[in-house]
Amino acid sequence: MRAGPSQEEVRRHNLGTLLRYVHIHGDTSRAELTTKLGLNRSTIGALTADLAAAGLVTERPPQQTRRAGRPSLVVRPESSQVYAYALAIEVDRLRAARVGLGGRILDRRETDRPRGMQVIDAVQPLAGFIHEMRLDVPEGARYVGGGLAVAGMVRRDDGMVRLAPTIGWVEEPVGEALSEEIGDVGPLIVGNIADVSALVEHSRGAAAGRDNVIYLYGDVGVGGGIIAGGRRVTGHGGYGGEVGHMVVNPKGRPCSCGSRGCWETEIGEYALLELAGRGHLSGREAVLDVVDAAMRGDWAAQQAVRQVGDWIGLGVGNLINIFNPEAVIFGGTLRDVYLVAAAQIRSRLNEVALPACREHVRLRTPELGNDAALIGAAELAFERLLADPLL
Amino acid sequence: MRAGPSQEEVRRHNLGTLLRYVHIHGDTSRAELTTKLGLNRSTIGALTADLAAAGLVTERPPQQTRRAGRPSLVVRPESSQVYAYALAIEVDRLRAARVGLGGRILDRRETDRPRGMQVIDAVQPLAGFIHEMRLDVPEGARYVGGGLAVAGMVRRDDGMVRLAPTIGWVEEPVGEALSEEIGDVGPLIVGNIADVSALVEHSRGAAAGRDNVIYLYGDVGVGGGIIAGGRRVTGHGGYGGEVGHMVVNPKGRPCSCGSRGCWETEIGEYALLELAGRGHLSGREAVLDVVDAAMRGDWAAQQAVRQVGDWIGLGVGNLINIFNPEAVIFGGTLRDVYLVAAAQIRSRLNEVALPACREHVRLRTPELGNDAALIGAAELAFERLLADPLL
Numbered sequence: 067m068r069a070g071p072s073q074e075e076v077r078r079h080n081l082g083t084l085l086r087y088v089h090i091h092g093d094t095s096r097a098e099l100t101t102k103l104g105l106n107r108s109t110i111g112a113l114t115a116d117l118a119a120a121g122l123v124t125e126r127p128p129q130q131t132r133r134a135g136r137p138s139l140v141v142r143p144e145s146s147q148v149y150a151y152a153l154a155i156e157v158d159r160l161r162a163a164r165v166g167l168g169g170r171i172l173d174r175r176e177t178d179r180p181r182g183m184q185v186i187d188a189v190q191p192l193a194g195f196i197h198e199m200r201l202d203v204p205e206g207a208r209y210v211g212g213g214l215a216v217a218g219m220v221r222r223d224d225g226m227v228r229l230a231p232t233i234g235w236v237e238e239p240v241g242e243a244l245s246e247e248i249g250d251v252g253p254l255i256v257g258n259i260a261d262v263s264a265l266v267e268h269s270r271g272a273a274a275g276r277d278n279v280i281y282l283y284g285d286v287g288v289g290g291g292i293i294a295g296g297r298r299v300t301g302h303g304g305y306g307g308e309v310g311h312m313v314v315n316p317k318g319r320p321c322s323c324g325s326r327g328c329w330e331t332e333i334g335e336y337a338l339l340e341l342a343g344r345g346h347l348s349g350r351e352a353v354l355d356v357v358d359a360a361m362r363g364d365w366a367a368q369q370a371v372r373q374v375g376d377w378i379g380l381g382v383g384n385l386i387n388i389f390n391p392e393a394v395i396f397g398g399t400l401r402d403v404y405l406v407a408a409a410q411i412r413s414r415l416n417e418v419a420l421p422a423c424r425e426h427v428r429l430r431t432p433e434l435g436n437d438a439a440l441i442g443a444a445e446l447a448f449e450r451l452l453a454d455p456l457l
Numbered sequence: 458m459r460a461g462p463s464q465e466e467v468r469r470h471n472l473g474t475l476l477r478y479v480h481i482h483g484d485t486s487r488a489e490l491t492t493k494l495g496l497n498r499s500t501i502g503a504l505t506a507d508l509a510a511a512g513l514v515t516e517r518p519p520q521q522t523r524r525a526g527r528p529s530l531v532v533r534p535e536s537s538q539v540y541a542y543a544l545a546i547e548v549d550r551l552r553a554a555r556v557g558l559g560g561r562i563l564d565r566r567e568t569d570r571p572r573g574m575q576v577i578d579a580v581q582p583l584a585g586f587i588h589e590m591r592l593d594v595p596e597g598a599r600y601v602g603g604g605l606a607v608a609g610m611v612r613r614d615d616g617m618v619r620l621a622p623t624i625g626w627v628e629e630p631v632g633e634a635l636s637e638e639i640g641d642v643g644p645l646i647v648g649n650i651a652d653v654s655a656l657v658e659h660s661r662g663a664a665a666g667r668d669n670v671i672y673l674y675g676d677v678g679v680g681g682g683i684i685a686g687g688r689r690v691t692g693h694g695g696y697g698g699e700v701g702h703m704v705v706n707p708k709g710r711p712c713s714c715g716s717r718g719c720w721e722t723e724i725g726e727y728a729l730l731e732l733a734g735r736g737h738l739s740g741r742e743a744v745l746d747v748v749d750a751a752m753r754g755d756w757a758a759q760q761a762v763r764q765v766g767d768w769i770g771l772g773v774g775n776l777i778n779i780f781n782p783e784a785v786i787f788g789g790t791l792r793d794v795y796l797v798a799a800a801q802i803r804s805r806l807n808e809v810a811l812p813a814c815r816e817h818v819r820l821r822t823p824e825l826g827n828d829a830a831l832i833g834a835a836e837l838a839f840e841r842l843l844a845d846p847l848l
Contacts, residue, residue, distance in 0.1 A: 069471050423610075
């Protein structure tokens with residue numbers, strides 16, 4: 067329980083709110099900011115001047131206007147001058163990007179990695195990408211920090227990767243190792259890949275404007291990023307959203323976590339490939355091949371997709387009963403499986419989810435596609451700046 | 458996205474924060490309020506004076522003090538002068554109470570109801586209770602409103618009971634019917650019984666001070682009230698928390714909701730009684746008899762409790778993976794089942810829940826017992842007052 071803020075706290079809050087607005091919505095006229103933020107024109111003018119003086123936004127006249135009177139200046143985030151590094155460690159690949167304020171990807175790098183990589187196998191190429199990208203940073207640009215998204219469970223307080231069974235890591239201080247390898251990277255914040263992807267699909271993607279959202283990220287395993295009442299559900303230590311380890315089939319397959327019948331054992335990569343008679347294969351490409359084969363009419367692939375779709379529908383139905391969301395977004399390879407199994411998923415979901423809980427839910431694919439993980443990782447770094455822009 | 462508040466909004470917010478503090482914590486010295494709310498002494502003095510003038514609190518010298526200097530006045534909520542009516546419709550009984558500011562139950566009534574009651578069967582006795590309790594209300598006392606807790610899914614906007622399968626209601630405007638029957642009851646806010654119970658166990662009970670909490674309420678079915686990051690998870694329409702309809706056994710028993718293998722078909726009253734060889738019985742008392750028999754060493758009852766405990770552990774494990782909570786509270790008849798099956802529940806939960814998600818979780822029984830539903834129903838009515846005490 068906390069008392070209301072002081073005048074100075076209110077001003078800083080308003081600076082953050084204005085900067086966050088243009089960070090998410092891009093170029094915005096002062097007139098629109100006045101309306102959206104519920105502040106008067108002179109306050110908006112003063113706040114904008116402060117942010118411009120700090121090099122965070124610029125102002126310019128609108129390109130054209132047909133309305134009479136003095137046109138409202140347009141406020142623009144300084145995307146090319148204020149940036150963060152974004153990194154992602156996924157099961158099959160490593161990615162890095164330089165992301166400008168406003169969520170614009172300015173530069174990017176990517177490489178495949180064989181499964182079973184050690185921490186050093188991830189850290190060295192990522193550090194190399196950052197060294198490369200650094201060469202093109204314009205003179206005088208402001209670096210705000212780095213964010214790392216990992217397909218695993220991350221301790222909120224210090225970025226320790228507690229468990230990433232699909233990569234094969236247990237209790238690995240990945241953030242620390244990466245900071246050491248890069249050298250002067252400054253603050254590096256680590257998050258779960260489904261969580262950060264949910265964050266950006268919520269702020270600027272398929273779930274913009276919706277307050278109750280479930281983002282599912284699938285590859286070998288399945289992670290969830292959940293927004294309830296407009297805020298991320300992270301849990302006590304930051305480990306919430308492990309929907310892939312919801313047991314849905316107590317007599318089912320053993321799971322890498324040590325339990326049995328977890329949702330991801332029925333809808334993850336291994337299940338799909340095995341059902342399609344391709345149990346000897348693995349990886350993102352193999353999954354996409356099954357989806358393609360199903361679309362082309364291959365019987366075994368269609369059966370596999372249908373069965374996996376049935377289990378997806380069951381688990382999504384469970385989550386809908388728990389969260390009564392407005393949107394469920396299918397990311398990672400689940401996106402592709404969803405596109406070919408949508409009817410099956412809907413049908414099973416309708417059996418499981420209570421009508422009141424599911425009546426307004428929309429099933430969606432990510433609007434930012436695979437960029438969500440990178441933009442989301444950058445958000446981890448931008449968050450500090452947005453909370454208090456003049457800090 | 459919203460700009461910071463004006464000075465007057467800050468003052469009203471602070472009045473609400475102070476009143477909420479004494480509402481939850483009871484008598485509090487001005488010195489403690491200064492510390493806890495982070496406001497200076499003169500501000501606390503002014504706020505308290507405003508609340509006292511509105512008849513919401515009183516101030517008095519502390520009963521004794523050994524410290525030198527002027528003792529700090531104690532602020533006390535006006536429990537006997539400011540009150541709400543609280544009503545609860547459960548599967549087997551109807552309850553009503555008059556609850557004073559501070560969450561004090563001033564008067565109460567209760568009656569058993571046979572199962573399969575019509576709305577009129579619930580509404581008439583509850584209205585009668587209110588008429589009775591009204592006779593003892595002191596002259597000049599201030600009525601703030603009424604709250605109703607129902608064992609069913611409630612639409613947040615208008616209190617429509619969408620589905621209460623264990624009572625047998627579908628799309629019943631219970632709040633409206635009750636308001637009509639009582640006459641001049643004023644605003645009557647309807648909520649789900651597990652949600653409102655979670656609310657008070659979180660604010661002043663077994664989960665006080667914890668921000669991530671799962672409250673389970675069991676009778677025939679199982680409902681959940683969930684607190685994530687300090688706030689209730691209600692979902693888009695207010696129907697979130699239907700954990701009893703999470704499918705955990707796809708090949709299991711048909712459920713009253715039309716699906717199959719829902720968690721409540723494995724851990725609800727019917728399953729327990731059937732497993733104990735008492736499938737011809739029903740009701741709260743029959744469940745408590747099985748628990749007693751298990752404690753006394755009855756073999757069939759012990760087997761039943763063990764099997765139900767196993768399924769409880771599985772579902773709780775699922776919820777722990779999703780929410781990474783600090784506490785799980787077992788309410789309703791689940792409280793009694795938990796007390797006799799705790800070892801079984803823990804053991805299964807440890808298999809299902811990931812170590813990082815469960816490492817700080819405590820399993821608890823409600824501290825406010827069955828009063829949680831009544832105090833929680835009253836909170837629905839007090840909420841408007843606490844949000845803006847001078848309204």
